Amino acid sequence: MPRTTRAPQPAYRPRVMLTATRSVYRVESERMPGVTYRVDAVAGTCTCPAGQWEKPCKHARIGLMVWEAQRQMCLAARNGVTTTEAAGAFPVAA
Numbered sequence: 247m248p249r250t251t252r253a254p255q256p257a258y259r260p261r262v263m264l265t266a267t268r269s270v271y272r273v274e275s276e277r278m279p280g281v282t283y284r285v286d287a288v289a290g291t292c293t294c295p296a297g298q299w300e301k302p303c304k305h306a307r308i309g310l311m312v313w314e315a316q317r318q319m320c321l322a323a324r325n326g327v328t329t330t331e332a333a334g335a336f337p338v339a340a
């Protein structure tokens with residue numbers, strides 16, 4: 247029996263930049279820092295090579311998670327509740 251089990255690490259935590267369109271983000275590449283892909287969280291599209299072939303990619307998944315977190319924050323703010331959980335889910339840089 248193994249003494250330690252390796253927990254899956256959320257290794258890919260890219261920088262996410264907002265755009266003029268609320269549901270569109272620029273998500274930084276995992277292997278090429280400084281390179282960003284345009285992710286439309288609502289359409290589920292991404293401009294990375296995988297996304298070009300309409301394959302589900304990690305950028306689109308990140309974009310969707312940020313979109314969900316922002317919606318949660320928006321709803322919480324409307325209800326007068328502050329959620330640091332949603333805010334801390336991803337580092338969002340404007």
Ligand SMILES: [Zn+2]
Pocket residue numbers: 283292293294295296297303304305306
């Ligand atoms: Zn992608």
